[in-house]
Amino acid sequence: MTSTDVGDLDRAVRPLTKAVLAEADLPTHWYNLAADLPAPMPPYLHPGTREPLAPDDMAALFPMALIEQEMSGERFVPIPEPVREVYRLWRPSPLYRAHRLERALGTPARIYYKYEGVSPVGSHKPNTAIAQAYYNAAEGVRRLTTETGAGQWGSALSLACAMFGLECEVWQVRASYDSKPYRRMLMQTYGGVVHPSPSDLTEAGRSFLQRFPDTTGSLGMAVSEAVESAAPDPQARYALGSVLGHVLLHQTVIGEEALLQLEQFGERQADVVFGCAGGGSNLAGLSFPFLRGRLAGQTDTRVVAVEPTACPSLTQGRYEYDHGDVAGLTPLMKMHTLGRDFVPDPIHAGGLRYHGMAPLVSHVVELGLIDAVAVDQREAFDAGVLFARTEGLVPAPESCHAIAAAVAEARRHVDSGEEGVLVVGLSGNGQLDLPAYAEHLAGAERADAGDQPF
DSSP: OOHHHHHHHHHHHSOOOEEOOOGGGSOSEEEOGGGGOSSOOOOOBOTTTOSBOOGGGGTTTSOHHHHHHHHOOOSEEEOOHHHHHHHTTTOSOOEEEOHHHHHHHTOSEEEEEEEOTTSTTSBSTHHHHHHHHHHHHHTTOOEEEEEESSSHHHHHHHHHHHHHTOEEEEEEEHHHHHHOHHHHHHHHHTTOEEEEESOSSSHHHHHHHHHOTTOOOOHHHHHHHHHHHHTTOTTEEEOOSSSSHHHHHHHTHHHHHHHHHHHHTTOSOOSEEEEEOSSSHHHHHHHHHHHHHHHTTSOOOEEEEEEETTSOHHHHSEEEEEESSSSSOSOEEEEEESOTTOOOOOOSOGGGOOSBOOHHHHHHHHTTSEEEEEEOHHHHHHHHHHHHHHHSOOBOHHHHHHHHHHHHHHHHHHHHOOOEEEEEEEOBBOGGGHHHHHHHHHHHHHHHHHHSOO
């Protein structure tokens, strides 16, 4: 047998570890799930009149191209070539088979994870940041303002603004501003200007500091400051990293690629798709293309949104109209919400500390197409450590929640003996979150020591 024959036999027998698409397979369109739903999402309402929002009502905050996408009923929206050109720096992203994790769990389930940590900032956030910066630059905008929690979104928008010649101003939730200095440094390296929120730079920020002088901040507070800064400036616009429909739309490149990659593994469908859920963009980006097949009657894929117990908007919130920010400057949106004044505990998964869920995700939950579970911080980090020690990648704290739910499902398959295809959204890496891991590991050691007899 020649070495060539041995190589061919090895490729035929060895199970595939990762599916990597060619650049030519990069999606040409974003997928709009709203076009396929059996019932339309409740409209946004004007904060003053409480009448359905008209496109012109959003013009002070967003360029018209994004407003049109927000209102679009088209099933597929073309991705502009300048956006695809930047996407090619890291897209298509790989889909991995978690062989080692499966063996560690002893599960007959097949676990796959879509890894978005290959982007320049280490998360899925540039998928929409690049698009938003492009559309704003095309309409002559010079400055973008935004909020950020853990800093993944702020980093992504700072990068995107640098690529399209825009200024970027970021209000970062105080808890993360203090605990994640390297993300702030990354934003500044890309040219972003970063303020801790609440700040004394805006009327909203000053009011929050007066009412809550010791607050650790919240995404809702940071949204208020960013919106207030952008609204009166004709050359500025506001950019949102999650929640709104156009943001979820841009993220569907994740799921579109994953569908093709599962085919490379020989899988007919995903049985369960897991995504961490804060504002909803990562979850939607991965799962919405999978729901297309379910709505068409071609698959029975189940989608699970995994949120932190410290901020359980889907599992404990009310489905009602609420503002997206604390000051009440944004439109009213019907969503699962804990109330705009809710300030979550300063957990390490800063990207999941938002009081509400994306209206479109909330609507899909109400239609019974997405289930929701909540995971506490310790369980999430336990799963993240297990994943790191088996698969080698250190997940972002947000991603750990999705991994924890997938691990629990895989263990159920151990008991039942049933196979199954589980797909997990690994929305980012945790390389800049290692202090959070260190704190978790130290806490686990203390707990273990307390369990030992003296």
